[in-house]
Amino acid sequence: MVKRVLIANRGEIALRIIRACRELDVETVAVYSEADENALHAQLATRSICIGPARASESYLRQDAILSAALACGCDAVHPGYGFLSENPDFADRCQAAGLKFIGPPGDVIRSMGSKAAAKAMARAAGVPVAPGSDGPLESLAQAEGLAAEMGYPLLLKASAGGGGRGMRQADSPAELESAYREAKAEAEACFGNGDLYLEKLIENPRHIEFQIMADGRGNVIHLGERECSIQRRRQKLIEESPSPALTPALREKMGRAAVSAARTAGYVGAGTVEFVLSPSGDFYFIEMNTRIQVEHPVTELVTGVDLVKEQLRVASGLPLSLRQEDVRVSGHAIECRINAEDPERNFMPCPGKTQFLHLPGGPGVRVETALFTGCEVPPCYDSLVAKVLAHGASRLEAIRRSRRALEELVIEGYPTNTHLAHLILHDPDFVRGQLDTGFLDRKLHGLLEVLRTCDRLSEGAGKERT
Numbered sequence: 001m002v003k004r005v006l007i008a009n010r011g012e013i014a015l016r017i018i019r020a021c022r023e024l025d026v027e028t029v030a031v032y033s034e035a036d037e038n039a040l041h042a043q044l045a046t047r048s049i050c051i052g053p054a055r056a057s058e059s060y061l062r063q064d065a066i067l068s069a070a071l072a073c074g075c076d077a078v079h080p081g082y083g084f085l086s087e088n089p090d091f092a093d094r095c096q097a098a099g100l101k102f103i104g105p106p107g108d109v110i111r112s113m114g115s116k117a118a119a120k121a122m123a124r125a126a127g128v129p130v131a132p133g134s135d136g137p138l139e140s141l142a143q144a145e146g147l148a149a150e151m152g153y154p155l156l157l158k159a160s161a162g163g164g165g166r167g168m169r170q171a172d173s174p175a176e177l178e179s180a181y182r183e184a185k186a187e188a189e190a191c192f193g194n195g196d197l198y199l200e201k202l203i204e205n206p207r208h209i210e211f212q213i214m215a216d217g218r219g220n221v222i223h224l225g226e227r228e229c230s231i232q233r234r235r236q237k238l239i240e241e242s243p244s245p246a247l248t249p250a251l252r253e254k255m256g257r258a259a260v261s262a263a264r265t266a267g268y269v270g271a272g273t274v275e276f277v278l279s280p281s282g283d284f285y286f287i288e289m290n291t292r293i294q295v296e297h298p299v300t301e302l303v304t305g306v307d308l309v310k311e312q313l314r315v316a317s318g319l320p321l322s323l324r325q326e327d328v329r330v331s332g333h334a335i336e337c338r339i340n341a342e343d344p345e346r347n348f349m350p351c352p353g354k355t356q357f358l359h360l361p362g363g364p365g366v367r368v369e370t371a372l373f374t375g376c377e378v379p380p381c382y383d384s385l386v387a388k389v390l391a392h393g394a395s396r397l398e399a400i401r402r403s404r405r406a407l408e409e410l411v412i413e414g415y416p417t418n419t420h421l422a423h424l425i426l427h428d429p430d431f432v433r434g435q436l437d438t439g440f441l442d443r444k445l446h447g448l449l450e451v452l453r454t455c456d457r458l459s460e461g462a463g464k465e466r467t
């Protein structure tokens with residue numbers, strides 16, 4: 001087993017990795033920025049090292065500083081978590097070159113999956129259905145116009161290097177193509193330093209269904225079932241669950257086989273996710289592969305009982321996976337609500353600040369992943385995710401009711417969060433019926449915010465009566 005792991009990340013995912021390491025007697029080295037001096041990950045690791053100022057480009061993205069910290073502390077492996085350097089193939093290569101195990105797939109695999117256009121070509125070669133679109137990146141607007149005329153509308157322009165819902169624009173008619181092309185290209189260049197775009201047919205009213213993959217580099221490639229992530233805002237996930245209410249055993253089997261086949265063809269090693277959109281008629285299409293541990297991985301852990309981070313550590317240590325496909329059992333139902341420091345009333349604008357008071361939910365079937373504590377600062381320079389509230393139940397309804405009561409117990413004071421919005425979604429009749437698609441929240445947001453405002457007014461009135 002690896003002996004000492006440097007964790008090149010912060011927040012809840014850094015804690016998640018520290019916890020897995022401690023249970024395996026693996027030492028941990030945390031790196032932190034000046035903004036994270038008091039952060040929990042810096043306190044809970046065996047050792048911690050400051051690597052630079054608050055800005056991610058001067059700390060958590062500084063490959064040289066992270067590599068020297070790892071070498072100076074005698075680490076033998078680096079866990080990149082998600083975000084930051086997790087999908088940077090050069091960083092994976094540099095870790096390997098420095099004699100450090102990178103806890104993730106080889107640099108070349110990250111490189112080929114990092115280009116979403118190339119990843120689609122690979123999936124097609126593996127016999128996996130892909131959303132129809134351009135073969136590889138577009139050369140020009142004129143080429144896009146020609147292809148779009150053949151394919152028909154509506155369609156999506158997508159950044160080949162894209163992620164986190166960025167660099168993507170929809171065009172519903174030829175008149176919209178030019179502005180969609182220019183906007184997607186500008187955003188892709190600004191966010192990813194790479195303006196390559198490709199065209200993809202828009203699948204209307206789809207669900208987002210993804211499969212968790214684990215591969216040990218010794219030929220054992222398995223999937224651990226699906227997660228439904230259709231509750232999204234700005235094409236970013238807000239609520240995820242497993243199993244998906246939309247999948248029959250036959251469809252699960254078919255999509256799972258496709259996901260494993262894509263991972264096998266890619267030469268995949270470690271934990272990864274194969275993402276699909278599923279049309280209302282039951283056709284599914286590969287959209288991309290994420291080559292890292294994902295934010296919503298605990299949903300899968302709750303229903304399968306498998307500790308995915310420990311499996312990652314095993315694979316990085318050259319050990320086989322602890323289970324085979326036939327050992328994977330899905331039991332009950334799990335739901336995750338992502339809690340962000342953001343204001344749903346102001347287009348989900350991030351709202352960092354000081355945590356004046358914190359109370360976390362507990363009790364049967366509840367799991368909370370967070371690095372918050374009363375008094376801690378949520379710095380403005382990083383992702384706004386502050387907590388993940390998960391519930392596991394024997395049935396989907398029990399998981400929903402447990403999630404609701406967990407969110408009722410959650411108190412975060414000091415900045416706005418999306419807690420009440422998530423709580424309302426869990427009461428929505430379509431949500432309860434499992435009638436979901438990726439447009440769910442866009443359609444309902446206005447009405448849900450109205451309800452929130454009314455609740456606020458009523459509780460203010462009740463307060464006045466009491467005083």
Ligand code: ADP
Nearest residue numbers: 082083084163164165236237294295296383385
């Ligand atoms: P996932 O399914 O894991 O959420 P996404 O593509 O939506 O995959 O994005 C990954 C997640 O990683 C985001 O939800 C966000 O919270 C986080 N993330 C993305 N980029 C960064 C970054 N530069 N720093 C920190 N976290 C990030």
Ligand code: ADP
Nearest residue numbers: 131162163164165166201202203208235287438
């Ligand atoms: P990212 O890398 O930003 O995560 P994805 O390609 O995974 O980008 O797509 C993000 C989201 O955009 C999906 O979850 C889905 O809601 C939507 N989407 C992507 N491709 C399509 C498509 N072809 N048709 C309909 N919706 C899509």
Ligand code: MG
Nearest residue numbers: 163164275288
């Ligand atoms: Mg995606």
